[in-house]
Amino acid sequence: MACIATSQSIDCEMGCQTLENQDSKKLRCLANRLRCYQPPSVNGETENGIDQGINSTNNTRITKPVEARERRAAVLICLFKGTEGELRVILTKRSMNLSSHPGDVALPGGKMEEVDADDSATALREAMEEIGLDPALVEVVANLEPFISQHQLLVVPVVGLLPRIEDFKPLLNEDEVDAIFDAPLEMFLKEDSHRLEEREWRSRKYGCHLFDFKSEQGAFLIGGLTANILIRAATIIYQRSPSFTTHLPDFQQLQNHLCNANA
Template identity: 50%
Template sequence: MKSATSATSLTATSFKLGSPRLLALAQQLRLYKPPLSSPFDEESTRKLVSHVGFQELMAPVRLTLKKAAVLICLFEGDDGDLRVILTKRSSTLSTHSGEVSLPGGKAEEHDKDDGVTATREAEEEIGLDPSLVDVVAFLEPFLSQHLLRVTPVVGILWDKKAFNPRPSPTEVEAVFDAPFEMFLKDENRRSEEIEWMGEKLLFHFFDYKTGDNDYVIWGLTSRILIRAATVVYQRPPAFIEQKPNLKYSKMNQATSLYGKLKALNSCIRLPWRSCSKFT
């Protein structure tokens, strides 16, 4: 959480550097409230949102999940378009090596909130000073394939020129940005349909080329970006997102789901492999 002094300074900076469009967007996002969860018990167990496209998956039992947060850092490009900062993970990492992701990572005990987690991790990974980022919204959490509860944090980078990327060589291979509206368009997008638990799911893959580099954005990252773009632009994507609404009311069903999520790990890392054995 920013101090009153730093918050005032940030506001002054935003009015100096931000366009009317970007300022209006910041105001809009500050008012955003994630959909409320329906209580399952006296402690109001929250809904979980999954990596594989279940927008509001109901969990009737309390699962102890580790928390993480990712930063959706938006800024205005030279042409006035809205852009988002992305990374390509190091090829030496043990998980998701070489994949495109959003800056972020696991929460630490001293983190006051998801905004602190996301901006702290972004600083560690790509050298983005947290004081440059104006956190304006928190989206509903997603459940990753490794059973992390990942909260997307939307932040605005008012002064892009003040950010000089310094990627951590052990974690990040490249830092780049992409047009944010791309994640609502059908252009440069392909999908793979997978049948799982009797439902047909669509995995979305966005192909993006910048300079001599080609990137594929998919999995949890593409799901989060589609959702975030839907909130920011206040319209649905131009393609079928197809998010089944599966509700489980019995303990054995929840246990079965938990096991299937773990079993699906290897499958969803290989998008062209059939997952029918998990249905």
């Protein structure tokens, strides 16, 4: 498994050229399309290059302005081409020794620090610290609209492509990560392994998306914020909605409703 090179500013028309050494035309074109992706901004305000609003997905996602760094985080959606040509995403299982969400499946990532120039820098630094992913292998192609975590962090998903998975030699930080594995991105649009669990946050009900996944590394349950982010990423990349339906708002939709109600 592996991810691609560092974040670069490239015009949409020139997007495919940075991957010209890659033998996959589909991956090159995906990179080009994702570089053109512009999540619509709600308030359009930025500070030090940091968008301070929640943007829209299928629904309008709005939140109050968030402190530039103290309450901001980023995760890396690292995609590569599988043996059958499918897009796969790198995931981790958090260490059982962590105080926050021990044993949960997560995307590499964490809180923004002062040394980070932007969200991409945060995601790449955290991936290096957690799983030994060299930023030079990762090509950042897009930032998706931010999500709100249960701890009220603003979490920005950063999409990166890994043209040469064979160059990635995982080195796990055992204090933070128990396991690393990969899953097909398209899985997060399919009903086969999906289920919805009713949960409660501050006396309000919401639906938690859960995906059961088995691999050579073991059996994993992918849910919560990670599942929500990957559903959104798959929806954008495959340009279609999930095949499953829900009778409850998910956590992000609940946050949108509360923010809109208080606006």
